[in-house]
Amino acid sequence: LIRPVILSGGAGTRMWPLSRPGRPKPLLALTGERSMLQLTAARFQGQQEATDPIIVAHESHAEEISRQLEEAGVTPALMILEPVPRNTAPAIAVAALAANPEDLLLVMPSDHAIERPDKLREAVFAACRSAAEGWLVTFGIVPTAPHTGYGYIRVGTQLRPGVHRVERFEEKPAREMAEAFLATGRCYWNAGIFLFRAEVMIELLRHHAPAVLEAAEAALAGAASDGPRLRPEEQAFARAPSISIDYAVIERARQVAVAPVEAGWSDIGSWEALYQLKSKDEAGNAVAGEVVLHDVRGSLVMGDGVTVAALGVEDLVIVATADAVLVAPRHRSEEVKGLVEALRTRGSKAVD
Amino acid sequence: LIRPVILSGGAGTRMWPLSRPGRPKPLLALTGERSMLQLTAARFQGQQEATDPIIVAHESHAEEISRQLEEAGVTPALMILEPVPRNTAPAIAVAALAANPEDLLLVMPSDHAIERPDKLREAVFAACRSAAEGWLVTFGIVPTAPHTGYGYIRVGTQLRPGVHRVERFEEKPAREMAEAFLATGRCYWNAGIFLFRAEVMIELLRHHAPAVLEAAEAALAGAASDGPRLRPEEQAFARAPSISIDYAVIERARQVAVAPVEAGWSDIGSWEALYQLKSKDEAGNAVAGEVVLHDVRGSLVMGDGVTVAALGVEDLVIVATADAVLVAPRHRSEEVKGLVEALRTRGSKAVD
Numbered sequence: 001l002i003r004p005v006i007l008s009g010g011a012g013t014r015m016w017p018l019s020r021p022g023r024p025k026p027l028l029a030l031t032g033e034r035s036m037l038q039l040t041a042a043r044f045q046g047q048q049e050a051t052d053p054i055i056v057a058h059e060s061h062a063e064e065i066s067r068q069l070e071e072a073g074v075t076p077a078l079m080i081l082e083p084v085p086r087n088t089a090p091a092i093a094v095a096a097l098a099a100n101p102e103d104l105l106l107v108m109p110s111d112h113a114i115e116r117p118d119k120l121r122e123a124v125f126a127a128c129r130s131a132a133e134g135w136l137v138t139f140g141i142v143p144t145a146p147h148t149g150y151g152y153i154r155v156g157t158q159l160r161p162g163v164h165r166v167e168r169f170e171e172k173p174a175r176e177m178a179e180a181f182l183a184t185g186r187c188y189w190n191a192g193i194f195l196f197r198a199e200v201m202i203e204l205l206r207h208h209a210p211a212v213l214e215a216a217e218a219a220l221a222g223a224a225s226d227g228p229r230l231r232p233e234e235q236a237f238a239r240a241p242s243i244s245i246d247y248a249v250i251e252r253a254r255q256v257a258v259a260p261v262e263a264g265w266s267d268i269g270s271w272e273a274l275y276q277l278k279s280k281d282e283a284g285n286a287v288a289g290e291v292v293l294h295d296v297r298g299s300l301v302m303g304d305g306v307t308v309a310a311l312g313v314e315d316l317v318i319v320a321t322a323d324a325v326l327v328a329p330r331h332r333s334e335e336v337k338g339l340v341e342a343l344r345t346r347g348s349k350a351v352d
Numbered sequence: 353l354i355r356p357v358i359l360s361g362g363a364g365t366r367m368w369p370l371s372r373p374g375r376p377k378p379l380l381a382l383t384g385e386r387s388m389l390q391l392t393a394a395r396f397q398g399q400q401e402a403t404d405p406i407i408v409a410h411e412s413h414a415e416e417i418s419r420q421l422e423e424a425g426v427t428p429a430l431m432i433l434e435p436v437p438r439n440t441a442p443a444i445a446v447a448a449l450a451a452n453p454e455d456l457l458l459v460m461p462s463d464h465a466i467e468r469p470d471k472l473r474e475a476v477f478a479a480c481r482s483a484a485e486g487w488l489v490t491f492g493i494v495p496t497a498p499h500t501g502y503g504y505i506r507v508g509t510q511l512r513p514g515v516h517r518v519e520r521f522e523e524k525p526a527r528e529m530a531e532a533f534l535a536t537g538r539c540y541w542n543a544g545i546f547l548f549r550a551e552v553m554i555e556l557l558r559h560h561a562p563a564v565l566e567a568a569e570a571a572l573a574g575a576a577s578d579g580p581r582l583r584p585e586e587q588a589f590a591r592a593p594s595i596s597i598d599y600a601v602i603e604r605a606r607q608v609a610v611a612p613v614e615a616g617w618s619d620i621g622s623w624e625a626l627y628q629l630k631s632k633d634e635a636g637n638a639v640a641g642e643v644v645l646h647d648v649r650g651s652l653v654m655g656d657g658v659t660v661a662a663l664g665v666e667d668l669v670i671v672a673t674a675d676a677v678l679v680a681p682r683h684r685s686e687e688v689k690g691l692v693e694a695l696r697t698r699g700s701k702a703v704d
Contacts, residue, residue, distance in 0.1 A: 017661070290702065292694045294687065303677070307702030309369070309691040310679040316665070318679050325655070325672040327662040327679055335646065339661040342644045350642065350659030 017324035090240035093216035101199035115264025140188025146178035215240030271333035369676035435586035442592035445568035453551035467616025492540025498530035567592035623685035
């Protein structure tokens, strides 16, 4: 049986002004009516092969997450509430310790879009046998462009249909290298989706990242339990190094496999990425909320409880909330981070 | 003695989303810290030659106007509160009837900017003798461009230094005609500022616009008084034709004079006009409120209690309020009216 582990951390600064520390990207309905978390939880909800999920999130988002899960008809087996963010390795360590040792844990970020979840499920089900045998299975997204913002996974020999050994993990590449990766047909994007037996991960952590495991064990020993909510002890948890599971374990382990998956995946890493995902009108505009456009083309225009009126502009991102507005060319939407930093430096409340 | 009559009507749709029916252009601090009404009232405040002003405004704005006048240290002699808007002729008729017959009334719109009010005062003082003698004195703005959005006043022979007969009123011209007007050096913009004896205006109304005068007389006969507030009787006032004082009287009267004035005047008829007025930073941006810009040029960016972050755009107007945002090229800011109409058609609350 597969136990989804949904990681709902991360601030999502690049989706400012919609995403805020108190309402980060997983909790936003970016692509439609449901939040990214709800969409993630729905992917294995009701599948015979899967059980209720474990959610790992920051303490401050507990209420909103509970509300959203209830709305989506999802009953979490466990909600692990982190007192402080410590990246993915400690989050996964705590989840692995809290689960049954034999559980097949399916770790999924909660802020990615997957257009064809059936394709992901297919790949996951195909990989279960390998994971049960002790393999750490990653899922490699078939790349559609020479993206320089992702790590790549190079496939090796086949283990069984749909599952290969990982030959090598490749760092985020420069443009030329990314094009070379794409040309090989054997390199996939690392989407941060992993399948493994809980006890396998614990042993790997013990070997490759003992400080993470020890902090997680101590934090769980002192944890407070409240229904499905589990609160690791703060001081112990805070001692865990802030490190990703990729660096801490996955890129160091030996028995690592990759299952290619072609599922219409996007990490929605920028407004431009969201624009690409959304359906457009005849003028190439993607809109959400009360929006009135005149002579506008190729733009993403979103009003979150705010009316947006635009005329005579092209290829812009316009996102408005009750306390902040962003206007930028779509192709420069990655630079939003810089604006947010400038606002933070000024002590602006619009980034709280 | 000069009795200022400040007309505070008009919706100012072109300044949406800042201006709204409940908070129209005169009540906004567009150019600095003080509202257009406060700046207008200040122009003759404390001048020996002037008395406390008469304000004519819509009933619904009474409280905000009182607050703003008090803040500016202005005590209105009278606040005439219109139950329904009826353009300038009925407003001026009521003011003329409510004033002393011998008063020199100086009618001023409350939503224009005047950079050098001393120049206006000089022109007004120079024109007092002519007004006292029974002339209806208009003030002609020395044009700085062949503007097609204003009516023009063509000067005739001089009456006395600084005061001329009006040779003719010219309708809003086409571009070519506007250029010809500018070239004559004898055509001025009609800014809607007038000086006349109250009883002279009443006689002119009786002759040229008797329906206006009768409605105004009946509305005043049934008026309710409350301190300085005077509320004309609604049914009578509503019977007044909705007509401007220009069409009703000024362009038809015989004894009409014009005093040229070069005072840095602007009717702030569009966001572009406001941009031109405001001081700009090195990149040519005019900003108000919490605004963070990166690689932005030639833009007007205003946040009214809302943070605005923009990058990589040029020559735009970005105006954000808590419930609405406008984005448009500066040179197309006159088209805002169309967006507002589209929103009104949809029943949007953002134009209420």
